[in-house]
Amino acid sequence: MKAILIPEFQSDPSTLRPSVVPTPTPQPDEILVRITHCSPQHADILHAQGKHQNNNAKRGWCFPPFVLGYDFAGDVQSAPTSSKGRLKKGDRVFGAAIGAFAEYICVKESAIRRVPNELSNETACAMSGQAVSYAAVVNIAKVKSGETVMVSGASGGLGSVCCMVAKALGARVIALAGDAAKAESMRRNMDVDLVVVMEGDWIKQVMDFTNGQGVDAVLDNTGLVNGALRCLAYFGRIVVLGFAARKGVMEEVKMNKLLLKSATVVGYRFGESGRRYSGELERIWDGYLGMLKTGQLKPMLYGKYDGLEDVGRALKDLADRKVYGKLVVTVADIQETARL
Ligand SMILES: NC(=O)c1ccc[n+]([C@@H]2O[C@H](COP(=O)([O-])OP(=O)(O)OC[C@H]3O[C@@H](n4cnc5c(N)ncnc54)[C@H](OP(=O)(O)O)[C@@H]3O)[C@@H](O)[C@H]2O)c1
Structure with a gap:
């Protein structure tokens, strides 16, 4: 072969x-x-x-x-x-x-x-790695309808599905983009409420969009906890999923920043969680495939x-x-x- x-x-x-x-x-x-x-x-x-x-x-x-x-x-x-x-x-x-x-x-x-009957092999293959996004948004961030959610690395495999799941739950979604050209494609191709290029006054754009309140939840795929804390609402939640932008160098975070906003910062390791809690993993797959079968989530x-x-x-x-x-x-x- x-x-x-x-x-x-x-x-x-x-x-x-x-x-x-x-x-x-x-x-x-x-x-x-x-x-x-x-x-x-x-x-x-x-x-x-x-x-x-x-x-x-x-x-x-x-x-x-x-x-x-x-x-x-x-x-x-x-x-x-x-x-x-x-x-x-x-x-x-x-x-x-x-x-x-x-x-x-x-x-x-x-x-x-x-592969569920409703899905092609191509769709199943494209979406196979992103049950993690569903679980992070639904089970870990516990996003609710009406909340505002910010997603870093939103153009990526995990990030794009975080955006879709949050939208399906009725949240307003802010997608962060690496550059202007990518942001343009994202505005055309993604169902999100705001695409922000991470340059210059990007944090002000997020704060203005939320009338100065900040976002309720952040799904962080790139290693952006300090930036996320600056955009976060009081009692906001940050889910750390990955470090795509860190080039192996982890962030240092001042703990008083968490206290000042009563912030929750939680890591989520999907594979290990599934190995330890197989019943929960099955519920995650049922929920995720359910959203795929009804067309609430579509591969990009x-x-x-x-x-x-x-x-x-x-x-x-x-x-x-x-x-x-x-x-x-x-x-x-x-x-x-x-x-x-
Ligand atoms: N927690 C878990 O269980 C779990 C499971 C699978 C994967 N992960 C991790 O989650 C992260 C995202 O995975 P993914 O599959 O969504 O990755 P991906 O498809 O490559 O997307 C990552 C996104 O991050 C942004 N980015 C910023 N700086 C980057 C850089 N220096 N190099 C590459 N991308 C950069 C890119 O968007 P822009 O170009 O617009 O900035 C890109 O779209 C990775 O770190 C991965 O290892 C975690």
Whole structure:
């Protein structure tokens, strides 16, 4: 099969091209999936460069030689009898596992879910990584109708879905953008109430929009707690989701800033939370997929990427911060009959 193999760490993942490697053979407890779509993200760049915490020689994760990629959708080729008939050949599935930039992947059942009938594989693939946004807005920030919510990294995979979920709950949404050109695209393509470019007097723009009250909740995908505190209403909440803009250098926050506004600042680690609280994880997926099935959330797809040959270009567009929403690479042509 074709796959994006990392024989050794690559400083420039844009040069990656598919190689021919053996098609994987499933272990007795594994499912073989033919991949129809994959969705490159920033973590894939770090994985390829050897700069991610997952690059673990001892555990053998993401350590050369390995096949790159994480989010995917596809169809089941073979399933073990231990899957108790839950999944069978031909079922459409989506999920996340290292090795997704390939024509086939072997995964444990826990790594994948069935694609709901209403959704295409492309939509499922584009949205597979963002249940975290749903959970952060609904369960952690506990956003209510009528509140004002600010989202940093709003053009990104997590940020764009944070905006959509907050809007679906009836909140007013302020989306933060890195530059004016991106902000223009966001104004055209996103259903938000205000797009603010993070330059000059951006905090004043947020305060003016909220009549000086500040925002009720912030979903922080970039590492912006100090900025968020300055925009926050009294008793406001900040959910720390990621540090996309920090280049590995974490912020220092003066604790009196929290006290002065009776602020709540809470971190949220979706993967670990799901591993510890599986019942809650199922409720999150039900809620998230429910919003997707009813069309309250729609993927924001950037560009067009055909075949594993386009993975390098996709990674370059991500690295150049051109992308808003999600990239999806079509790996195999299938007839998409789903509505959404
Ligand atoms: N907490 C969790 O469980 C969890 C789960 C998955 C991911 N994450 C983390 O959440 C963060 C967002 O993930 P994502 O998938 O939404 O990423 P993404 O799609 O790459 O989006 C990140 C956004 O941040 C902005 N940004 C600002 N400075 C940046 C920089 N130097 N490089 C790249 N982007 C920059 C970009 O928007 P502008 O260009 O408009 O500024 C971009 O759209 C990441 O740090 C990721 O590791 C957390």
